[in-house]
Amino acid sequence: MNWEQLLSLKRFGDTHKRIRKEQDETRLGFEVDYDRVIFSAAFRSLQDKTQVIPLSKTDFVHTRLTHSLEVSVVGRSLGRIAGKKILERHPYLKEVHGYRFNDFGAIVAAAALAHDIGNPPFGHSGEKAIGEYFKSGKGRRFENILTQKQYQDIIDFEGNANGYKLLTETRKGVEGGLRLSYATLGAFMKYPKESLPKKPTKRIADKKFGVFQQNLDSFKEVAKELGLSPTGKDGDMAFCRHPLTYLVEAADDICYTIIDFEDGINLGLISEDYALEYLIKLVKDSINIKKYNELNFMEDRLSYLRALAINTLISDAISIFIAHEQEILNGEFNVALMDKSKFKAQIEDIIQLSVEKVYQSQEVIEKEIAGYKIISDILDVYTTALINKRESSSSNYDRLMISTLPEQYRETAGSVYSIILNTCCYVASLSDSAAVHIHNKIMGKQL
Structure with a gap:
């Protein structure tokens, strides 16, 4: 796979190639994707969909909508930082084709914004x-x-496949759904395969499925345009992930690890003492103890620790992504970025506590x-x-x-x-x- 193809600006129904250098810098195609998602009816419905606590009556708890917005913000940062490093490695993308680091951020942010749009x-x-x-x-x-x-x-039934259906399916008078760029659709697709065979390998891309039988032709067109490497056997449809999917997934992993934990504390399901005990392991190299001790209110202390923890995990995810960029482009990187994190043990401790105290x-x-x-x-x-x-x-x-x-x-x-x-x-x-x-x-x- 190569970045020039993977960054395709093509949309459903296009008859002419969209050239990056010809884009209006005040309204980039990838930024249009974000706008189309956020103004869609499907996205608005997320404001009353469960993230962790169903039908919660408290303002403390995240819904799918607030979670998606936060994931998009983290995704934008991941994409921009990764984009800057990728352009340094592959200067032709900027010099010949006109791509900027913000393009990577916009793609990841739009895909991250839509990542839960199909969830029931x-x-x-x-x-x-x-x-x-x-x-x-x-x-x-x-x-x-x-x-x-x-x-x-x-x-x-898979929310990821339903999300792809919502974003792309033609309805009467609405050709191609939201008509997002193929780069954003590729980054959105965490599991670029059909429902069978089920979990044919231990590769992260085969963990679930991402497209219904009804939408196979559409996704095959997207995969072909992006140059995604096929992995299916005996006529089954499956592809390697779009590299930026790893950043979308990392943004989601970072947010639900830290923020579901924070929700549990705000709801009183997890003692605040655990926040310091568990989060300090992530932020011990960056925390200002004097500043932390000056914060009188629990929500302020939690916000400070959350911000530091998210920043720590963003830096770690970028390091992993860049270190394994060639493997990812070759379709040989088979786990989520955070599975390679140097903080994996701390992340697993936080998730386990959230499972015990919140999810269950x-x-x-x-x-x-x-x-x-x-x-x-x-x-x-x-x-x-x-x-x-x-x-x-x-x-x-x-x-x-x-x-x-x-x-x-x-x-x-x-x-x-x-x-x-x-x-x-x-x-x-x-x-x-x-x-x-x-x-x-x-x-x-x-x-």
């Missing part, structure tokens, strides 16, 4: 709830109707259980209604339920797979509160 309500349990309905619930009736790969798309807290578990029931019931009602319509056997109740769907999700002229997948994507688009509201109506609890 109720956190990662939402993904599992959608999959479980089709794997072991009433949705299992579709197994013999779908191809093996189509069924795998559904039972392993009674409040989280109880709300995740409720989320399973809510998502299963909504899926059951809508898939039944839509499939009955397709088979011309709709009841009056079916027709009433379909009338409550946004127009783009009412279509039943396509395959059973497309109907089911689109219904899953509708459920995934719901905010936590909207899902609860719809479920209350279905259950007759709200008029």
Whole structure:
């Protein structure tokens, strides 16, 4: 893989090549990507989607939206710093093609901003709830109707693949979705493969999948334009990661490691004493003890430690990325950047404490259980209604339920797979509160 191709400004539907030197410096194409994501309806819905604590009533806790904004800020820094070093190593990118270090920052920031855009309500349990309905619930009736790969798309419903669908899929009057640059789409794709074979290798890019069967042709075009190296065998679609994906992933890893921990402290699930004990190991070389001791309020002390810890991990991630740049370009770097971190032990300690005190807290578990029931019931009602319509056997109740769907999700002229997948994507688009509201109506609890 080579940087000139990987930094493609091409967008869906382009008939002419976009040249970096011809870009308007006041409104770069990669910066347009960021704007398109942030103004999209799918991004706005993240303001009421769970990051860690479902349906939290406190302002302390991050939502998917605040998390995504923070990841984009960290990603921008990672991209800019890495971009500066890459241009020093490959001066032709600047001298011949006109790329600047800000381009790298803009690509990573836009991809990082969108990284959770396809995630369902109720956190990662939402993904599992959608999959479980089709794997072991009433949705299992579709197994013999779908191809093996189509069924795998559904039972392993993946927010990353749904995110790619949201960003790229053509709807009536909206060709190519948000029409992001292919460089940003490539950086967004953490798992550039289809759902089967499942985990064919231990490579980080094969850990999950990133594209539904419905969107394969689109992604093959993106991968070809970017020059991503193919890794699939026997006709299966899989590619090496875009190098900047490693920076998007690192930004996410850094933020959820530090900020989920901070949320736990703010909620009183983790003692503040742990903040000093655990975070000091990350910031011991940069902390100003006198300044820290002068901070009277817990939130100020936490903010100071958080900023230092994030800065420490940014520097570490950049060092790893640059040290392994050629391996990454060759498709030979098979782990996340932070797996190579010199602070890996400290990161794992923080994550383990967050798992014990936050992710497995009674409040989280109880709300995740409720989320399973809510998502299963909504899926059951809508898939039944839509499939009955397709088979011309709709009841009056079916027709009433379909009338409550946004127009783009009412279509039943396509395959059973497309109907089911689109219904899953509708459920995934719901905010936590909207899902609860719809479920209350279905259950007759709200008029």
